[in-house]
């Protein structure tokens with residue numbers, strides 16, 4: 001007979017918080033899609049007119065951006081907690097573990113495609129940087145790069161962001177958690193209700209950040225000098241940490257640090273349950289209930305005092321891990337004045353500098369975009385590399 005003793009702890013709720021925030025992300029996304037025009041000439045204008053014309057529209061757009069950041073932060077904590085809880089040792093968890101790892105690439109792809117949608121200079125920079133980034137992969141790189149440059153259109157990017165990636169994400173989440181919840185008596189409703197309540201502080205933080213730290217893409221009325229831009233945190237920029245190595249290293253090393261290493265860590269994480277297959281028996285599968293209650297059970301043979309001390313240590317580490325996305329946000333935003341792009345690339349500098357070039361994929365007319373090092377330097381130090 002299974003005795004399920006639920007152990008409540010703040011650390012265990014971040015996966016559910018991510019689910020709730022994803023639902024909100026979906027709803028705000030539907031709203032934004034109603035106004036967006038996936039067209040090179042119209043995209044920026046459509047985003048700006050929503051942003052300027054409708055107060056609630058601006059707030060929803062900025063909420064969509066901050067939601068994306070908090071989803072990332074919640075996932076980071078959730079992964080740390082799952083590692084500490086050693087969910088990978090529980091063979092019954094392996095589907096959840098596997099789908100959890102597989103969820104990370106589509107979530108990051110959502111960030112990347114979302115970054116490109118507004119099609120101002122930052123979006124254009126990013127669109128050119130993605131093929132450079134994947135192009136540095138050994139062997140497959142050049143083909144991948146040519147394909148991405150060839151295949152990119154704003155409407156395809158929009159379809160990927162608003163349809164394909166959300167569907168993939170939903171399917172994986174279904175295997176990851178919804179399938180497990182459906183088997184429980186309380187079901188999905190209780191789970192959603194419980195986590196919605198726990199997510200209230202996140203709602204408040206996101207709503208406030210969306211008001212006080214909005215998107216800095218607007219062409220300012222008084223155009224600043226390159227170094228006069230305001231340093232506003234842009235919550236989607238943490239992804240730049242994957243591109244940083246391309247500033248300081250040559251192709252093979254940069255590709256290793258920016259792609260090889262993160263990918264290896266992800267693959268090892270995903271495969272953990274398979275490395276440890278043998279050790280399940282020792283933990284006695286019979287006593288462990290179906291995930292995710294498994295470790296909420298009081299485990300026989302453990303002294304309570306010890307659990308408490310370990311718990312405090314784990315909590316500290318998890319708080320530290322939770323602070324990491326905020327550190328990334330600070331580090332990646334601090335150097336580049338967020339209005340820096342507009343200070344040189346604005347309409348008063350003429351059409352050439354005002355709008356992303358029409359020949360944006362043509363590396364013969366704009367050879368600099370092929371130079372990853374120049375591109376990343378120009379992002380962080382545009383006043384130096386131009």
Ligand code: HEC
Nearest residue numbers: 121122124125226340341343344357366368379382383386
């Ligand atoms: C100090 C002024 C200045 C700032 C600030 C600036 N740029 Fe540039 N940027 C230039 C100039 C000048 C060029 C053209 C370089 C050339 O073609 O020789 C350029 C070129 C580019 C290019 C290459 C495409 C092309 O037409 O050559 C991209 C992409 C780009 N900038 C993106 C950005 C982004 C994104 C930002 C903000 C992070 C930014 N720039 C900030 C001056 C600036």
